[in-house]
Amino acid sequence: MRNVQTIMGIPISIDIPKGNDKIFVESFAIFSEIDNRFSTYKKDSEVSNFNKGTISLKDCSDNFKTIYAKCLQLKKETNGYFDAFYNKKYDPSGYVKGYAIDQVANFLIQKGYNEFLINAGGDIIAYSNSGKAWKIGITNPNDTKKILAHLEVDSIAIATSGTYERGDHIIDPITDKKPVFFKSVTIFGPSILIADVYATVIFAMGEKGLELLLKLPGYNCIYVDRNNELKQLLSSK
Amino acid sequence: MIVIYYGPTAFKSDDTQNTPSTITSNTNPSSQPSTPSPIQSPSYKDGTYTGKDFQNPYGDVQISIVISSGKITAVNLLNMPSAEQRSKYLTSMAGPLLKSQTISAQSAQIDGVSGATYTSQSYQQSLQSALDQAKAV
Numbered sequence: 623m624r625n626v627q628t629i630m631g632i633p634i635s636i637d638i639p640k641g642n643d644k645i646f647v648e649s650f651a652i653f654s655e656i657d658n659r660f661s662t663y664k665k666d667s668e669v670s671n672f673n674k675g676t677i678s679l680k681d682c683s684d685n686f687k688t689i690y691a692k693c694l695q696l697k698k699e700t701n702g703y704f705d706a707f708y709n710k711k712y713d714p715s716g717y718v719k720g721y722a723i724d725q726v727a728n729f730l731i732q733k734g735y736n737e738f739l740i741n742a743g744g745d746i747i748a749y750s751n752s753g754k755a756w757k758i759g760i761t762n763p764n765d766t767k768k769i770l771a772h773l774e775v776d777s778i779a780i781a782t783s784g785t786y787e788r789g790d791h792i793i794d795p796i797t798d799k800k801p802v803f804f805k806s807v808t809i810f811g812p813s814i815l816i817a818d819v820y821a822t823v824i825f826a827m828g829e830k831g832l833e834l835l836l837k838l839p840g841y842n843c844i845y846v847d848r849n850n851e852l853k854q855l856l857s858s859k
Numbered sequence: 860m861i862v863i864y865y866g867p868t869a870f871k872s873d874d875t876q877n878t879p880s881t882i883t884s885n886t887n888p889s890s891q892p893s894t895p896s897p898i899q900s901p902s903y904k905d906g907t908y909t910g911k912d913f914q915n916p917y918g919d920v921q922i923s924i925v926i927s928s929g930k931i932t933a934v935n936l937l938n939m940p941s942a943e944q945r946s947k948y949l950t951s952m953a954g955p956l957l958k959s960q961t962i963s964a965q966s967a968q969i970d971g972v973s974g975a976t977y978t979s980q981s982y983q984q985s986l987q988s989a990l991d992q993a994k995a996v
Binding site for chain 2: 624626632633635637719739741743744745746748756757758759760761763766767768769772780781782783784785786806808810
């Protein structure tokens with residue numbers, strides 16, 4: 623069974639082969655709950671209230687505090703390239719999408735589902751401990767109707783960053799310029815939290831960003847650069 | 860276990876600096892390097908092939924390649940230089956594996972497509988949307 627709903631402004635597709643209506647409702651509800659708390663577009667969200675100053679950090683929910691701390695840590699870890707505090711406004715969207723996918727995946731595993739695939743706007747967790755292999759394509763940034771390559775895998779988290787869908791919405795927060803080295807960067811490995819953040823960070827940093835992979839054993843990168851070279855860096859682990 | 864499929868033209872024939880020039884089957888580790896196998900050919904016997912360690916300026920590297928249906932289906936790095944050496948090595952290791960290899964998702968029976976975040980509008984035109992419609996029950 624597969625269902626699609628638009629939450630957080632992005633189409634979210636969930637495939638649970640042995641799923642029923644109830645599990646889909648509960649799964650999408652997790653996305654909605656996280657969106658209601660962390661959206662910067664919703665005026666009553668906790669993030670909006672925090673930015674307006676109507677609530678202080680110490681009075682925020684535990685989830686809020688956890689993500690806030692994580693965003694601070696990631697800013698440090700990426701030398702400012704992941705910056706949820708850009709323009710003096712707290713916007714954790716770059717982390718929250720991966721977080722939401724991760725939460726739903728944990729929920730489904732806890733419920734005993736041994737096969738599922740969650741795709742939120744191109745960021746994916748595929749899970750299988752049944753022997754089933756998922757086939758996951760990577761979009762060709764020059765022709766989004768085509769795929770460049772595909773992975774055949776039981777369980778994986780995979781995220782792609784590029785500017786070909788929404789225009790130049792990624793900027794290098796250090797130089798304030800549009801990154802130009804990559805057309806797309808795909809990261810895959812055990813956790814969507816890492817894959818999602820680092821796909822964007824490496825995209826923003828350009829070629830030198832690939833060195834960050836050294837600190838991420840188990841994570842792999844497939845990218846297309848501005849010369850249309852498709853290259854891969856596979857983890858030694 | 861992850862297998863990455865790039866299709867039959869995954870390696871450029873002139874890409875000898877980034878890929879080992881001699882590949883020997885790991886089922887026969889003693890075979891002589893006098894029978895080098897240029898790896899651009901798509902016509903290999905199925906199996907996993909492990910290259911000999913080869914030196915580059917940054918350390919020893921060993922690669923294994925999985926051939927399935929006569930095509931290279933995976934490349935694995937078995938040995939890597941130390942992290943410090945690897946840092947210098949990363950960019951050179953990122954060999955151009957393929958140029959403009961494109962296949963349609965339908966032909967490969969893809970379950971999901973990873974790509975840059977799309978809008979609701981572009982989703983309507985996307986491969987993922989086509990897959991979702993095909994798989995919706």
